[in-house]
Amino acid sequence: MRLTRAAEYAIRCIIYLAKQGRGVLANKNDIAERAEIPPHFLAKIGQDLAKAGLIEIRQGAKGGFVLVKEPRDITLLEVVETMIGEIYLNDCVARPSGCNALSACGVHQVWIRARNQLRDTLRQATFDKLIKKKICIPVSDVKNLTGLNNTRGRDNSPEPVKNLP
Amino acid sequence: MRLTRAAEYAIRCIIYLAKQGRGVLANKNDIAERAEIPPHFLAKIGQDLAKAGLIEIRQGAKGGFVLVKEPRDITLLEVVETMIGEIYLNDCVARPSGCNALSACGVHQVWIRARNQLRDTLRQATFDKLIKKKICIPVSDVKNLTGLNNTRGRDNSPEPVKNLP
DNA sequence: TTTATACAAGACAACAAACATCTTATTTAT
DNA sequence: ATAAATAAGATGTTTGTTGTCTTGTATAAA
Ligand code: SF4
Ligand code: SF4
Numbered sequence: 001m002r003l004t005r006a007a008e009y010a011i012r013c014i015i016y017l018a019k020q021g022r023g024v025l026a027n028k029n030d031i032a033e034r035a036e037i038p039p040h041f042l043a044k045i046g047q048d049l050a051k052a053g054l055i056e057i058r059q060g061a062k063g064g065f066v067l068v069k070e071p072r073d074i075t076l077l078e079v080v081e082t083m084i085g086e087i088y089l090n091d092c093v094a095r096p097s098g099c100n101a102l103s104a105c106g107v108h109q110v111w112i113r114a115r116n117q118l119r120d121t122l123r124q125a126t127f128d129k130l131i132k133k134k135i136c137i138p139v140s141d142v143k144n145l146t147g148l149n150n151t152r153g154r155d156n157s158p159e160p161v162k163n164l165p
Numbered sequence: 166m167r168l169t170r171a172a173e174y175a176i177r178c179i180i181y182l183a184k185q186g187r188g189v190l191a192n193k194n195d196i197a198e199r200a201e202i203p204p205h206f207l208a209k210i211g212q213d214l215a216k217a218g219l220i221e222i223r224q225g226a227k228g229g230f231v232l233v234k235e236p237r238d239i240t241l242l243e244v245v246e247t248m249i250g251e252i253y254l255n256d257c258v259a260r261p262s263g264c265n266a267l268s269a270c271g272v273h274q275v276w277i278r279a280r281n282q283l284r285d286t287l288r289q290a291t292f293d294k295l296i297k298k299k300i301c302i303p304v305s306d307v308k309n310l311t312g313l314n315n316t317r318g319r320d321n322s323p324e325p326v327k328n329l330p
Numbered sequence: 331t332t333t334a335t336a337c338a339a340g341a342c343a344a345c346a347a348a349c350a351t352c353t354t355a356t357t358t359a360t
Numbered sequence: 361a362t363a364a365a366t367a368a369g370a371t372g373t374t375t376g377t378t379g380t381c382t383t384g385t386a387t388a389a390a
Contacts, residue, residue: 001166001167002166002167002324002348003166003254003255004349005344005347005348005349005350006348006349006350008255008256008257011231013274015272019364022340027365028365029365029368038349038350040350040352041349041351042350043366043367043368044350044368044369045241046366047366047367047368057366057367058358058365058366059356059357059365059366059367060356060358060359060360060364060365060366061357061358061360061363061365062358062359062360062364062365063357063358063359063364063366064365064366076275089168090168090173091168091173092173093348093376106290106291106294106295106297107176107180107241107295110241110286110287110290110295113286114286114287116285117282117283117286118279118282118283121275121278121279122275122279125271125272125275126271129271129272129340130272130275131271132271139275153181157334161337167377168377169376170354170377170379171377171379181378192336193336193337203378203379203380203385205379205380205381206378206379206380207337208337208339209339209340209378209379211337212337212339214337222337222338223334223337223387224337224338224385224387225335225336225337225385225386225387225388226334226335226336226386226387226389227335227336227387227388227389228335228336228337228386228387228388229336229337248367252344254390260338273382283368291343299369
């Protein structure tokens with residue numbers, strides 16, 4: 001499992017749409033600008049999200065993206081797996097045939113367990129909950145968006161992870 | 166986070182050594198053969214494991230790898246993170262400075278939670294427990310190792326994941 | 331002391347994936 | 361008709377994975 005940029009962008013896109021509410025159309029370039037997503041890349045991501053039934057794409061003048069489902073019916077897991085495929089952590093979880101240990105292998109069992117936990121956690125995070133909290137994607141109020149992830153120059157600074165409680 | 170081949174190989178290597186017990190020397194090529202690890206690649210992996218203090222490498226004739234710590238003091242997390250670096254799932258968990266949402270972002274909090282759960286699960290898996298169960302890396306008995314992951318020709322067959330209970 | 335054995339260290343290369351961008355349609359409101 | 365907006369997919373750049381290979385060093389045993 002690896003969260004790609006595309007997946008993070010997709011989440012931001014859905015957040016943006018969820019804030020507006022289901023059925024409300026949003027211009028693609030607006031989304032791209034506010035959520036700091038490369039516009040062309042968003043086009044591709046949007047197609048994936050549409051194929052998965054999360055959004056609907058309106059073509060033509062005054063077109064854009066529309067959220068199809070209610071935010072409370074969309075889970076973080078859904079969005080993430082739409083973009084990066086099903087999470088399985090270890091290869092042998094996805095294809096047990098590779099190793100004949102199957103359920104007998106202790107390590108395998110740990111991966112299964114870790115995978116299920118992770119997916120459950122992401123499944124519990126629905127977008128109605130997510131948009132209630134403050135979020136770094138402003139939808140209409142802030143014009144001067146300061147803090148977005150514009151780590152373009154991909155710095156690999158060590159910067160230790162804080163272990164929040 | 167992505168479990169690489171190198172990480173899976175490292176786990177198998179430690180499993181092999183753990184089965185023999187701490188302080189018992191094992192020939193590198195034997196490990197490579199039994200655990201189905203490309204020999205030269207194992208050399209590289211071994212160096213990482215040695216740097217992390219998990220094993221000791223004996224050079225020269227009759228050299229090889231020796232487990233330094235007791236199996237019960239080695240966790241799956243330790244081995245995995247030695248090989249792939251600290252697990253953080255999402256970039257912004259590792260570098261909160263990228264996004265000024267910090268603890269305010271609902272999505273961020275989910276990633277933090279998921280990350281902690283995952284790491285805890287892997288930390289609880291110590292190698293004394295792991296080698297008690299049957300495992301697909303035989304150490305001394307089986308000569309005809311049948312079921313190892315020799316998916317060399319990297320098949321991308323769909324083969325759906327079973328949802329074990 | 332010489333030799334064969336075994337690992338160290340790091341360069342290098344093939345391949346795949348991520349991360350986009352660009353071009354050429356097609357669709358739709360006006 | 362025209363302009364606005366997305367679709368579809370070809371293409372390119374960069375990074376990461378998964379090794380292999382070469383040269384050198386340490387050690388045991390003859
Ligand atoms: S040894 Fe266990 S964890 Fe590793 S590939 Fe085989 S079944 Fe999976
Ligand atoms: S929007 Fe939230 S989850 Fe996404 S990068 Fe910013 S802090 Fe992280």
